[in-house]
Amino acid sequence: MYTSYIGRRLLRLYREQTGEELSARQFFEQQLYPLFYAHKRYLQWVPSSPFAQKVAQGNLVAGKTEADIQLATLHHKIANVAPDASFVIGFPAAGVEGTTSGQVSGVGPTVGTEEIYCSWIGGALGIGVSGGLSLLLDEDDVLWTLFQGWAHYRTYLEQRPNMKGNQIDTWNGHWLTHALSPLFEAAHPWDGFTIELADTSGTLSMPTKEWVQVIFSLASHYKRNLTAYVYSLAQTNRTIGFVPLHLDGINRVRDLNSRLFLFPEAVQSAGIDALLRLYATYYGFARACQLGAIGLAAIEPAKLREYVGGPDYAPKPLSVKTEEAAIQFAFQQIWILAMLNNQELYTAADRLAEALQQYAGTATQGKTTLDRQVEKVFVKHRPAFIERLTEILEEAKSSATEYVPAFDEAVRQIMLMPVDNFPLFAILTRFRYVARRAGSGSN
Numbered sequence: 001m002y003t004s005y006i007g008r009r010l011l012r013l014y015r016e017q018t019g020e021e022l023s024a025r026q027f028f029e030q031q032l033y034p035l036f037y038a039h040k041r042y043l044q045w046v047p048s049s050p051f052a053q054k055v056a057q058g059n060l061v062a063g064k065t066e067a068d069i070q071l072a073t074l075h076h077k078i079a080n081v082a083p084d085a086s087f088v089i090g091f092p093a094a095g096v097e098g099t100t101s102g103q104v105s106g107v108g109p110t111v112g113t114e115e116i117y118c119s120w121i122g123g124a125l126g127i128g129v130s131g132g133l134s135l136l137l138d139e140d141d142v143l144w145t146l147f148q149g150w151a152h153y154r155t156y157l158e159q160r161p162n163m164k165g166n167q168i169d170t171w172n173g174h175w176l177t178h179a180l181s182p183l184f185e186a187a188h189p190w191d192g193f194t195i196e197l198a199d200t201s202g203t204l205s206m207p208t209k210e211w212v213q214v215i216f217s218l219a220s221h222y223k224r225n226l227t228a229y230v231y232s233l234a235q236t237n238r239t240i241g242f243v244p245l246h247l248d249g250i251n252r253v254r255d256l257n258s259r260l261f262l263f264p265e266a267v268q269s270a271g272i273d274a275l276l277r278l279y280a281t282y283y284g285f286a287r288a289c290q291l292g293a294i295g296l297a298a299i300e301p302a303k304l305r306e307y308v309g310g311p312d313y314a315p316k317p318l319s320v321k322t323e324e325a326a327i328q329f330a331f332q333q334i335w336i337l338a339m340l341n342n343q344e345l346y347t348a349a350d351r352l353a354e355a356l357q358q359y360a361g362t363a364t365q366g367k368t369t370l371d372r373q374v375e376k377v378f379v380k381h382r383p384a385f386i387e388r389l390t391e392i393l394e395e396a397k398s399s400a401t402e403y404v405p406a407f408d409e410a411v412r413q414i415m416l417m418p419v420d421n422f423p424l425f426a427i428l429t430r431f432r433y434v435a436r437r438a439g440s441g442s443n
Contacts, residue, residue: 001111002229003090006125006136007118010143017144024117029071032121035154038067041165043153044124047235048086050074083111089123090233123233124150127176128169129211131285133240135228141221142176149175152189163197163204173209177217181273211285212299216276219250230289240286246295252338253279253299259337262330262435264323278327296339301332308380308427315378315427318434329431336428340417345425348406348413353432355406359392360437362399378430380423386411 011027014020022030036043037051046052050073055066077087085091088111125146126134137143153171157163178184178193185191197204218226225247230240256275260268267275280302281288288298306316320326337346356377360370373395377388389407393400410429414422 001088001090001115001119001122002136002231003120003122004111004115004118005122006138006143007121007123009138010121010125010147011118013140013144014147024114024121025075028117028120032124032150033071035150036124036168037071038065039154039158039165041157041163043150043157043165043171044168045166046086046089046120046123050077050087078113078116083116085237088116089119090231090237091119124168126169126172126231126233127214128167128171128173128208129214129285130208131211132208132234133211133230133232133238133285133289134169135214135230137218137226137228139222139226141180142218145176145179146172149179160197160204162202167206170206170208173214174206177209177213180217180221182220183273210281211288212279212281213277215245215247215250215294215299216254216279218245219247219254222247223251224248228294230285240289243289244293244295246293249296249338250294250299252296252341253331253335256334259330259334262333264326264330266323267327275327278324279331280328296335299335301328301335303328304332304335304427307332307430308378308423315375315430318430320434320438329435333428333431336424336431339424340421340428345413345417346428348409349425349429350432351406352410352429353436355403356392356429356433357436359396359399359403362396374433375430378426378433380426382414382419382422385414385422385426 007024011022011024014022014027014031042051050070051067053070053073055069059069060066061069074087081087083091091111122136125143126136127142127146128134149172150168152175153168156171157165174195179189181192183192195206198207226245228243228245230243232238254272254276256272263275279299281298282300282302282304283291283298288294291298307318308315318329320329340346356374360374362370373388373392377385377392379385379388389411393403393407396403414425417425
C-alpha cells in the first residue's frame with residue numbers, strides 16, 4: 001500500500017519538524033481527525049468507512065458526538081477486523097464481487113495497525129488533477145506543504161457555509177500549485193490564492209486543477225526529475241502506477257522570459273504565472289501517462305495538430321485575430337521551440353517564413369493564388385516540402401535569387417534533423433509566416 005508508505009514519510013517529517021514523537025494512531029487522533037472528521041462537513045470521503053456510516057439512534061452515547069462514536073468504531077475495526085477498503089485507504093474491498101475488490105488469493109496480507117493509520121495519513125496527501133486521477137509524491141517539500149495546507153482547507157471550507165466538503169485531493173492540487181509559486185509568502189499564505197468555485201443549484205464546489213498547472217508548479221520548484229504514483233480511489237479503483245516526471249524539459253516551456261514577444265502586447269506584462277494558467281494541452285492526464293513519462297511530449301498544446309497538412313489534405317486555416325487565439329498561438333510556437341531545442345532551427349524557420357511572405361507579396365494581382373501556393377508548402381512530409389519550395393523558385397523566375405539563401409538554409413537544416421522533428425519545423429515555419437502576415441512577431 002503506497003498510501004501507508006507516504007503516510008510514514010509524513011509522520012517522520014512531522015517528528016523532524018516538530019520534535020514531537022507521535023505514533024501513527026496518535027497523529028491520526030491529534031492532527032488528522034480534528035481537521036478532517038470532527039465537523040459536519042468532512043475534508044475527505046472514504047466510502048463505506050465508519051465516517052461514511054450514520055450512527056444509529058440506539059448507539060448514540062450521552063456526552064459523545066456522532067464523530068466520536070465513528071472514531072471509536074474505526075479504532076475497533078483496525079484492531080479486530082481483517083483489513084479491507086472500508087478502513088484501509090488503498091486496500092481492496094472485502095469479498096470478491098465488489099468493484100474495488102482485489103484478485104482472489106489464498107494468502108491474506110499481514111497489515112499492522114500502524115500501517116493502517118498511516119494509510120489514512122497518506123491517503124490525505126493525494127494531489128488531485130483534471131481527469132479524475134491523483135498523484136502521490138515522495139518529496140519532503142511536497143508532503144510538508146500539503147500537510148500545512150490541511151488547516152487552510154478547513155478554514156476555507158468553514159468560511160463558505162454553502163460549499164461542499166470531501167475534496168481534499170482537489171484542494172491539495174490547488175494549494176500545492178499556490179504554495180510552490182515563487183511569489184508565495186508563508187507569512188501571508190492567502191495572498192494571491194483564488195479558486196473559481198463552481199455553483200450547482202446554490203452549492204459551491206472546487207473544480208479540479210488542470211494537470212499541466214500542477215506539473216508547471218513542480219517544475220518551478222524542482223530543477224530535477226521526479227517520480228509520481230498515479231491512481232484513483234473511487235467507485236472503481238484505478239492504478240496507473242509510477243510515472244516519471246521529466247521536469248527539465250517542462251522548464252523549457254516554462255521559461256517564457258525570452259519568448260514573451262510571441263504573445264500579444266496586451267498580455268506581455270501579465271507575468272509568466274498568469275500566462276501559464278492559460279496553457280491548454282492536447283492530452284488528458286491518463287493518456288499523457290501512457291506516453292511513459294510526463295515530459296515535453298505529454299504537454300503538447302491543444303489543437304496544434306490541426307495546423308499541419310498532409311499529402312492529401314490542407315492544414316486548418318489559422319487565425320490569430322482574437323487575444324485568446326493569439327495566446328494559444330504563442331504557446332504552440334514555444335512548445336515547438338522547446339521540442340526542437342535549437343535556436344538555429346527557429347532562425348531558419350523565421351527566415352524562410354520571411355522569404356515566403358515576400359514572395360506572396362510580389363503579385364500586384366492574383367495574390368490569393370500565391371497565398372495558396374505558399375500554404376501548400378506546409379506539409380509534414382519532407383520530400384513534398386522541398387518539392388514545393390522548388391516550385392516556388394521556378395515560379396519566381398528572375399526574383400528567385402532573393403529567396404535562395406533562406407530556402408537553402410531551411411533545406412540544409414531539415415536534411416540534418418531527425419525525421420520525427422520535421423513536422424515540427426514545418427508547422428513552426430507556417431506559424432512564423434502567419435505571424436509575419438499579421439504584422440506581429442517579426443523578432
